[in-house]
Amino acid sequence: DSGVTQTPKHLITATGQRVTLRCSPRSGDLSVYWYQQSLDQGLQFLIQYYNGEERAKGNILERFSAQQFPDLHSELNLSSLELGDSALYFCASSVAYGERYTFGSGTRLTVV
Amino acid sequence: SQQGEEDPQALSIQEGENATMNCSYKTSINNLQWYRQNSGRGLVHLILIRSNEREKHSGRLRVTLDTSKKSSSLLITASRAADTASYFCATVETSGSRLTFGEGTQLTVNP
Numbered sequence: 696d697s698g699v700t701q702t703p704k705h706l707i708t709a710t711g712q713r714v715t716l717r718c719s720p721r722s723g724d725l726s727v728y729w730y731q732q733s734l735d736q737g738l739q740f741l742i743q744y745y746n747g748e749e750r751a752k753g754n755i756l757e758r759f760s761a762q763q764f765p766d767l768h769s770e771l772n773l774s775s776l777e778l779g780d781s782a783l784y785f786c787a788s789s790v791a792y793g794e795r796y797t798f799g800s801g802t803r804l805t806v807v
Numbered sequence: 808s809q810q811g812e813e814d815p816q817a818l819s820i821q822e823g824e825n826a827t828m829n830c831s832y833k834t835s836i837n838n839l840q841w842y843r844q845n846s847g848r849g850l851v852h853l854i855l856i857r858s859n860e861r862e863k864h865s866g867r868l869r870v871t872l873d874t875s876k877k878s879s880s881l882l883i884t885a886s887r888a889a890d891t892a893s894y895f896c897a898t899v900e901t902s903g904s905r906l907t908f909g910e911g912t913q914l915t916v917n918p
Contacts, residue, residue, distance in 0.1 A: 697849060728905060738850075738895065738908040751905050785849060792904035793837050798849040 698722065701786050701799035709807055713774040716802045718786030720767055726750070726789045727769040728796065729761055733782040744769055745792075776806045812909055813896060819915040826883040828912040830896030831876075837899045839872055840906065841881050844893045853881075853894075858901075888918045 698721035708714055720727050729741040740753035744763035755761075758776075763769045773780060783803050787796040814829045832839070838857045842850040856863045856872045856879070863870045869882040883890055893913050897906040 697851075699849075726904075730908075737910050740905050740907065743905055751903070753905070783847070787850075793899035793906075795840060795852045795855050796842075796850075796906060797852065798842075800849040801847075803847070 697797050697799065699786060699788050699797050699799035701784075701802050703802060704800065705803050705805075707805045707807060708776060710776055710778060712776050712806075713772065714776065714804065716771040716773070716784055716786075716804075718769045718771070718788075718799060720769070720786075720788030721797045724788035724790050724797065725767065726792065727763055727767070728787045728789070729755075729769070729771050730785045730787065731782050732785060732801075736782075738785075741771070773804070778806050780804065781806045813894075813912045815912060816910065817913045817915070819917065820886060822886060822888055822916055822918050824886055824916075826886050826890070826914055826916070828881045828894050828896075828914070830879045830881070830909055832879075832896075832898045832909075833877065834898075835901045836874070837901050839870075839879050840897045840899075841868075841870060841879075842895045842897060842908075844895065844911070846892075850895065883914075886914075886916045888916050890914060890916045 700719040725746045727744045731739045741755040743751040761771045783801045785801045787798045840855045841853040844850045867884045872879045893911045895911045897908045
């Protein structure tokens with residue numbers, strides 16, 4: 696157990712649907728990062744939050760949004776899902792910017 | 808976009824041999840990190856080397872960093888079948904805070 700908890704572990708949904716992925720960071724970590732890992736794109740940075748505020752955005756689609764709550768857990772919302780959104784979605788946390796990340800075990804999203 | 812490029816993309820060796828993976832990057836960095844990922848699982852942090860460091864060791868791992876060539880290498884000595892995994896380098900740019908990952912090297916250690 697890395698200390699970063701992601702739920703659910705697996706998700707199968709239909710095109711056009713909306714899903715929410717949840718992440719609880721490691722105790723004491725204020726930064727949360729979301730990454731998408733697909734076979735053809737590798738690990739792509741989506742978005743970063745620090746203590747509730749958005750700090751950096753990567754190649755995140757407009758159909759995707761995220762937030763970090765006062766208790767520091769984070770949610771990634773994916774809407775109008777397409778087949779190409781099928782991927783592993785990882786959450787990571789760190790105690791400070793640019794230091795070692797602790798990754799969760801990921802959510803495997805399959806869009807059918 | 809990927810910052811780092813790993814070389815080779817795949818490496819197959821016998822148990823007991825050493826494995827060397829290389830990573831090149833494009834921008835000025837604050838630090839460079841190596842991660843390991845077992846198939847379909849989360850990434851595990853292995854080692855972090857800062858831009859003012861040239862070499863770092865952790866157990867059977869040795870990492871070097873050459874900022875003039877914008878490259879790093881990860882050496883795993885006396886490899887074991889359990890070392891079979893994908894290995895990623897990731898960089899933190901001097902102007903940023905997020906990690907940008909390379910494409911990874913798939914290491915297979917045959918028993």
